[in-house]
Amino acid sequence: MKFYKLILFLFLLTFGTTAFAQSSAQLKRKKEALQREINLLQKNLTKTASSKKLTESEIRALNTKINLMQDKIGVINSEIRNLDGQIHENTNAVLSLKEQLAQLKKEYAAMIRFAQRNQNAYDKMMFIFAAKDFNQAYKRVKYLQQFSQYRKKQADYINGTQKNLSYKIVVLDKSLKEKSNLLKEQESEKEKLGKNKSEQSKVLNKYSQQERKYSRDIAARKKQQAKIDRDIRNAIQREIALAKRRAEEAARAAAAKARAENKAAPEAPTAAAKTNSGYLNATPEAAKLSAAFINNRGSLPWPVASGSITERFGRHKVDQANIDQNGVKIATAAGAAVRAVFNGKVTTVNTSMGKYYVLIKHGEYFTVYQNLASVSVSVGQEVSTKQTIGVVSGSDGVPEIDFQIWRGASPQNPEAWISK
Missing domain, CATH: 2.70.70.10 (Glucose Permease (Domain IIA))
Known part of the structure; x- marks a missing residue:
């Protein structure tokens, strides 16, 4: 029964990680798309920066760029929340796997002690011949065979759990590093946004002055x-x-x-x-x-x-x-x-x-x-x-x-x- 619970736990763990990975990939694609739009608008604004006369299209482009930068920060925040969920889930997984590993090792140690006490072939024969009838003797033979097979399976379960635990620890470390990088990216984008908002304020003030000067052209x-x-x-x-x-x-x-x-x-x-x-x-x-x-x-x-x-x-x-x-x-x-x-x-x-x-x-x-x-x-x-x-x-x-x-x-x- 414990074996099936372990399999179910590992399945849910793998499925949950895959769902997070898909969501993370979608967020990264969205962030890259926003950055392409920002780069295109910035390229156009750089070309027109030398012009003494601002136009409505430049104002629209600058406002749109700022909105896109805010959207990008929102996507980064979503990535961080996504990673927090992964980190929380993987932390719980590591703790659970450690508990299971300790329990498996405890059960395996008990089996080894039992096997050592009964490793003598004479003892095994006496255990079989001590049966009250043939049917019970047959069951004792099958029990010894199944016990040996179960001990091998338990050893395999321990190895598998240890490997999965090591993998989850690596994933957890990677998620923590990725979150650190995202937090740095978030700070960088907020700094850029602040500079662009300052630029926007200056441009709008300049445009307001030009609007009066070029009111005929605007009309x-x-x-x-x-x-x-x-x-x-x-x-x-x-x-x-x-x-x-x-x-x-x-x-x-x-x-x-x-x-x-x-x-x-x-x-x-x-x-x-x-x-x-x-x-x-x-x-x-x-x-x-x-x-x-x-x-x-x-x-x-x-x-x-x-x-x-x-x-x-x-x-x-x-x-x-x-x-x-x-x-x-x-x-x-x-x-x-x-x-x-x-x-x-x-x-x-x-x-x-x-x-x-x-x-x-x-x-x-x-x-x-x-x-x-x-x-x-x-x-x-x-x-x-x-x-x-x-x-x-x-x-x-x-x-x-x-x-x-x-x-x-x-x-x-x-x-x-x-x-x-």
């Missing part, structure tokens, strides 16, 4: 963005109107054909078919593409290979004014390729103040890619997932793309659609 940029937003809405509305006209023409053609062939007129479109989604999904191809797009919600690729979200979707304050952001801004590397996030058709390629934006239709869904230095697609062109459609512009501060997803005329939060 012009906001006016330009408002115009682009209107153009995008108008472009989507044109696509909806075009789809509606085609659906109505198809319905009239079907009715005319039925009359010419003296057949019953086709059923009138339902209320659902007369919505924007109904018009945009009027053809089987469009409906299939829309369904495929929906099925990839949460797993669409990013419009750039690497980057960080520096401004999120929805209403928030920028420069003391409420801004309705129809998408997200993603800071990326200078000259980064911008990619289509799904199969679709280019419906709009336009330019404003020397920068391009592209609108791609995916059934009833649309994706928008703003702030491109150049484009490599044209209106009417079919594109595939991850196909390059242009290059991000970095002429005004940190290189970043404004990415949007629309369902008909309703903007969607891209973070709910792109891969985590």
Whole structure:
């Protein structure tokens, strides 16, 4: 019975260690990913540091970098808590194994003493012949055989427990050293964070002064963005109107054909078919593409290979004014390729103040890619997932793309659609 309890204990111990290891590996991958984002933002900020004129994109990049550094410290704290759990479990395991080892050695010593007292072959024979009948004699023979086998098994259990104890002690020492390194890393990251927050305060103060100095430029940029937003809405509305006209023409053609062939007129479109989604999904191809797009919600690729979200979707304050952001801004590397996030058709390629934006239709869904230095697609062109459609512009501060997803005329939060 004790043997089975030992096996169960070792199984639970191994399983628990594996679970901790998996969690630790996930935390390390997350920490490395955060550090890559921090490095990318720092690289961009270093390039723009020589500029006398700060931009909103630089402020967003600096704020995002600080948030990422705080997230990294949070991950390090989780790693430390994870290690504390491992250390506690392994400490208990070492104590338990030591107790089991002491008990096994005690039992083994008792068996050795018994074996020494009865090691004489004559004594063994007398023990067998002293049986009252043949059946009892047979049982005594089997007992002596099993006793010998059990003694060997106990010796194996002792060796196995000693090896496991040694291994657990090594793991415990490694965990303690790793925790020490993490605590040092935590202190280093907190120091860096403090310096960056100090830098942030200086930059914001400087930007506040520049904002008054360059108020006309700031107002012009906001006016330009408002115009682009209107153009995008108008472009989507044109696509909806075009789809509606085609659906109505198809319905009239079907009715005319039925009359010419003296057949019953086709059923009138339902209320659902007369919505924007109904018009945009009027053809089987469009409906299939829309369904495929929906099925990839949460797993669409990013419009750039690497980057960080520096401004999120929805209403928030920028420069003391409420801004309705129809998408997200993603800071990326200078000259980064911008990619289509799904199969679709280019419906709009336009330019404003020397920068391009592209609108791609995916059934009833649309994706928008703003702030491109150049484009490599044209209106009417079919594109595939991850196909390059242009290059991000970095002429005004940190290189970043404004990415949007629309369902008909309703903007969607891209973070709910792109891969985590």
